[in-house]
Amino acid sequence: MIRIVVVDDHEIVRRGISAILQSAPEFQVVGEAADGKEALRVIRETHPDVALVDVRLPKISGIELCYHIQREAPQTQVLILTGYLDGSVVRECIHAGAKGYVLKDVASTDLRRSIRELVRGESPVDPRAARMMIHWLREGPEADTSDHFTLREIEILRLIAEGLTNREIGERLCLSENTVKTYIQGLYQKLDAHNRIEAVMRAMKWGLL
Structure with missing residues (x-):
C-alpha cells in the first residue's frame, strides 16, 4: 500500500x-x-x-x-x-x-x-x-553574474545550501558569527533575496552553485 x-x-x-x-x-x-x-x-x-x-x-x-x-x-x-x-x-x-x-x-x-x-x-x-x-x-542565465561575487561569498552560499547555521559556517571558515551574518546580508542584497531558501534558489538559477 x-x-x-x-x-x-x-x-x-x-x-x-x-x-x-x-x-x-x-x-x-x-x-x-x-x-x-x-x-x-x-x-x-x-x-x-x-x-x-x-x-x-x-x-x-x-x-x-x-x-x-x-x-x-x-x-x-x-x-x-x-x-x-x-x-x-x-x-x-x-x-x-x-x-x-x-x-x-x-x-x-x-x-x-x-x-x-x-x-x-x-x-x-x-x-x-x-x-x-x-x-x-x-x-543558462541571461548574464554571467559570477564575477559579481567573491570566492568567499560563493563559499558561504554553498554552505548555506548544505543547511549549515551561521555559527557552523563561522566554525567551518574560521569567521565570527557576526561576520557571517554580514556576508549573508550582503548576499541577500546581491541576489535580491529575503531568506536563505530564496538566496539558494537564485544562486542555483544564476549558476553559482
Missing part, C-alpha cells in the same frame, strides 16, 4: 486527485492540505510515502515545502503535480528535493504510473517539462 498526501490550494482539485488515486487498491490517501504550512503538519502526523505537491501554495510555496520535507521527513518522496510549466522552476524543485515533476493535464493512468515509478526510486518528469529544463540549462 502506497500512502499519499495531496497538497493543493483548490479543494476540488484535491478531492479529484484523491478519488483518482483511491480508485486503485494499491493507493491510500492519508491526508490532504490546502497550503504548505498545513502540509507539513499533515506529513508529520501521517508519515506518507509520497506527497503530491503543487508549486504555487499559500503560506509556504511548493519549492520551500520541498526543502522542509527533505529535512524533516526524508522518508516522504515529493512528486510535483502542477499546471506551471517553466524549466527553471522544474530545476529549482528538483534541487529542493522533489523526485518528480508532472503536469495537471496528465491522464489518471499516467499519474498512477508516475507514483509507482517514484516509489521504485525513479524520477518521473513530464516530457514537456524535461525539454524546457534542458533548454534552460543550455541557455
